[in-house]
Amino acid sequence: xxxxxxxxxxxxxxxxxxxxxxxxxxxxxxxxxxxxxxxxxxxxxxxxxxxxxxxxxxxxxxxxxxxxxxxxxxxxxxxxxxxxxxxxxxxxxxxxxxxxxxxxxxxxxxxxxxxxxxxxxxxxxxxxxxxxxxxxxxxxxxxxxxxxxxxxxxxxxxxxxxxxxxxxxxxxxxxxxxxxxxxxxxxxxxxxxxxxxxxxxxxxxxxxxxxxxxxxxxxxxxxxxxxxxxxxxxxxxxxxxxxxxxxxxxxxxxxxxxxxxxxxxxxxxxxxxxxxxxxxxxxxxxxxxxxxxxxxxxxxxxxxxxxxxxxxxxxxxxxxxxxxxxxxxxxxxxxxxxxxxxxxxxxxxxxxxxxxxxxxxxxxxxxxxxxxxxxxxxxxxxxxxxxxxxxxxxxxxxxxxxxxxxxxxxxxxxxxxxxxxxxxxxxxxxxxxxxxxxxxxxxxxxxxxxxxxxxxxxxxxxxxxxxxxxxxxxxxxxxxxxxxxxxxxxxxxxxxx
Amino acid sequence: xxxxxxxxxxxxxxxxxxxxxxxxxxxxxxxxxxxxxxxxxxxxxxxxxxxxxxxxxxxxxxxxxxxxxxxxxxxxxxxxxxxxxxxxxxxxxxxxxxxxxxxxxxxxxxxxxxxxxxxxxxxxxxxxxxxxxxxxxxxxxxxxxxxxxxxxxxxxxxxxxx
Numbered sequence: 001x002x003x004x005x006x007x008x009x010x011x012x013x014x015x016x017x018x019x020x021x022x023x024x025x026x027x028x029x030x031x032x033x034x035x036x037x038x039x040x041x042x043x044x045x046x047x048x049x050x051x052x053x054x055x056x057x058x059x060x061x062x063x064x065x066x067x068x069x070x071x072x073x074x075x076x077x078x079x080x081x082x083x084x085x086x087x088x089x090x091x092x093x094x095x096x097x098x099x100x101x102x103x104x105x106x107x108x109x110x111x112x113x114x115x116x117x118x119x120x121x122x123x124x125x126x127x128x129x130x131x132x133x134x135x136x137x138x139x140x141x142x143x144x145x146x147x148x149x150x151x152x153x154x155x156x157x158x159x160x161x162x163x164x165x166x167x168x169x170x171x172x173x174x175x176x177x178x179x180x181x182x183x184x185x186x187x188x189x190x191x192x193x194x195x196x197x198x199x200x201x202x203x204x205x206x207x208x209x210x211x212x213x214x215x216x217x218x219x220x221x222x223x224x225x226x227x228x229x230x231x232x233x234x235x236x237x238x239x240x241x242x243x244x245x246x247x248x249x250x251x252x253x254x255x256x257x258x259x260x261x262x263x264x265x266x267x268x269x270x271x272x273x274x275x276x277x278x279x280x281x282x283x284x285x286x287x288x289x290x291x292x293x294x295x296x297x298x299x300x301x302x303x304x305x306x307x308x309x310x311x312x313x314x315x316x317x318x319x320x321x322x323x324x325x326x327x328x329x330x331x332x333x334x335x336x337x338x339x340x341x342x343x344x345x346x347x348x349x350x351x352x353x354x355x356x357x358x359x360x361x362x363x364x365x366x367x368x369x370x371x372x373x374x375x376x377x378x379x380x381x382x383x384x385x386x387x388x389x390x391x392x393x394x395x396x397x398x399x400x401x402x403x404x405x406x407x408x409x410x411x412x413x414x415x416x417x418x419x420x421x422x423x424x425x426x427x428x429x430x431x432x433x434x435x436x437x438x439x440x441x442x443x444x445x446x447x448x449x450x451x452x453x454x455x456x457x458x459x460x461x462x463x464x465x466x467x468x469x470x471x472x473x474x475x476x477x478x479x480x481x482x483x484x485x486x487x488x489x490x491x492x493x494x495x496x497x
Numbered sequence: 498x499x500x501x502x503x504x505x506x507x508x509x510x511x512x513x514x515x516x517x518x519x520x521x522x523x524x525x526x527x528x529x530x531x532x533x534x535x536x537x538x539x540x541x542x543x544x545x546x547x548x549x550x551x552x553x554x555x556x557x558x559x560x561x562x563x564x565x566x567x568x569x570x571x572x573x574x575x576x577x578x579x580x581x582x583x584x585x586x587x588x589x590x591x592x593x594x595x596x597x598x599x600x601x602x603x604x605x606x607x608x609x610x611x612x613x614x615x616x617x618x619x620x621x622x623x624x625x626x627x628x629x630x631x632x633x634x635x636x637x638x639x640x641x642x643x644x645x646x647x648x649x650x651x652x653x654x655x656x657x658x659x
Contacts, residue, residue, distance in 0.1 A: 169510070172550050172551075172553055172554040189531050220619070384621075385619070387630055390631075394611060397607075397608065398642050401650065401651075402642060410596065426506045452541060456541065
């Protein structure tokens with residue numbers, strides 16, 4: 001064991017590995033921060049550079065890009081209300097209101113601290129529990145995934161505020177929008193109307209940018225310019241007190257991320273929303289969520305970064321890629337003649353140890369690089385909106401185009417922007433729409449896969465203890481939401497009277 | 498007053514949800530979804546899930562209506578102040594201009610004009626700032642996407658010049 005650890009250390013402790021990992025994190029942070037450039041895109045573009053590197057260095061470069069990318073997405077989410085990645089879409093809910101109050105640096109700091117802690121916990125979980133979590137994750141069939149996603153939809157009650165019914169309707173619209181494209185079971189078209197660009201469905205990025213960034217820009221032009229209120233916290237970073245206030249939320253979010261990350265196909269966005277919802281449910285400042293609550297930013301970032309190490313669990317322990325990025329990393333392993341899975345733990349354990357060491361170092365790199373980036377990037381929030389917003393709009397155009405090299409996506413972004421603006425004016429919450437759109441495909445796929453297996457019988461959704469566990473949780477959460485909603489309605493009516 | 502405005506908006510939203518849900522059930526789903534002939538169970542049909550959500554949408558719309566009719570407030574509301582309505586229409590016109598002119602003029606040129614126009618509309622009056630930002634910002638973004646990210650950005654009629 002000690003000899004293998006030493007061999008692993010020797011494999012890892014090379015100058016090129018240190019440089020590759022740092023460079024990877026830096027590239028990831030920059031790419032993640034640009035709307036339209038996705039982390040999978042960055043990992044895929046970096047892949048050819050790993051061909052000439054040693055296996056450990058190459059894989060660490062890709063892991064660096066991956067981890068940096070997940071954090072980087074939060075930067076634009078906080079500063080300009082345009083999440084760089086779908087995983088950061090939950091961060092906008094409180095991050096951007098904080099930036100509007102002049103607390104961008106504080107929000108960016110807490111996002112970084114939460115990301116680093118969650119990333120670290122996720123890495124530890126990968127090292128210690130890879131085997132256990134992988135076997136637990138394998139128990140998730142389509143029915144279990146359906147109940148988990150259905151449970152995740154209860155987040156809607158958390159992000160709808162006092163507009164629960166409108167929030168539910170908004171989520172329905174998101175779920176409907178996600179059905180556009182080719183039906184995966186029968187291969188027939190849905191809502192295509194002859195437009196071939198719609199065959200693969202709508203891409204996340206133009207929808208995300210359109211729904212969050214564009215309405216904010218449109219709104220700027222139809223209201224009085226409001227000067228930033230005097231805020232004693234303006235320009236000041238997050239304090240130790242802030243960090244410890246959010247510590248419980250960060251730890252909880254990290255564990256949510258670890259568990260969901262270990263399940264192949266779930267991804268970081270549902271984890272961020274679930275962590276946010278749990279934070280809101282248990283926080284003393286629940287009423288401030290959605291209005292710029294620092295705990296909300298911490299919860300979202302802990303949730304999405306907690307996934308980073310955990311997605312490697314099914315990959316390394318079983319050879320199953322949990323998402324697109326780990327599929328690319330699996331490709332990198334195979335290019336170097338390695339096949340992740342149980343056999344690799346026997347045949348190349350020193351390589352696994354070397355990767356573990358690199359992964360641990362990536363959290364430290366993330367902290368350092370993130371801190372440097374925040375120092376410069378947080379200045380963006382000081383730019384007057386009359387200059388910043390036109391530039392942001394152009395960045396949105398380039399970003400939307402870059403996803404598929406298609407001007408059609410730019411039109412989608414603008415249409416979603418107009419829809420988002422109408423929703424803003426009608427006081428319909430947009431976050432549930434986004435949740436519906438992100439979770440929709442997973443919900444429908446698992447729903448139909450389950451019914452295919454059970455030959456149309458709904459009994460499959462109640463067939464295992466995991467399903468029952470999520471049903472009970474769902475009922476409890478829905479019950480609590482309606483109780484809270486009726487209480488808030490009563491108090492609102494009293495105020496009117 | 499704010500609460501009354503919310504209620505008025507709620508009624509408009511409720512009608513919008515009911516109308517859109519009905520439109521989906523009676524028109525968009527039958528026309529937009531191709532039903533295969535060999536569907537073994539109706540729950541597996543491609544239209545089952547969208548239809549289910551459409552019904553839920555209608556029910557939610559009705560729920561919002563009932564909630565608001567029982568509270569009984571009808572107040573006219575002004576979503577966008579009249580003095581900003583023209584500005585809003587100009588921005589919307591610019592959006593449609595961008596969508597239609599992108600294939601012709603290309604992204605960089607459209608970006609330069611859009612930034613310039615929006616900055617003027619937003620109230621920026623310093624010529625040097627306007628000139629620098631409207632030229633340098635699209636140029637920097639363009640160079641980043643084309644040279645660093647290696648994404649070919651369409652230049653429209655100016656393909657040979659840029």
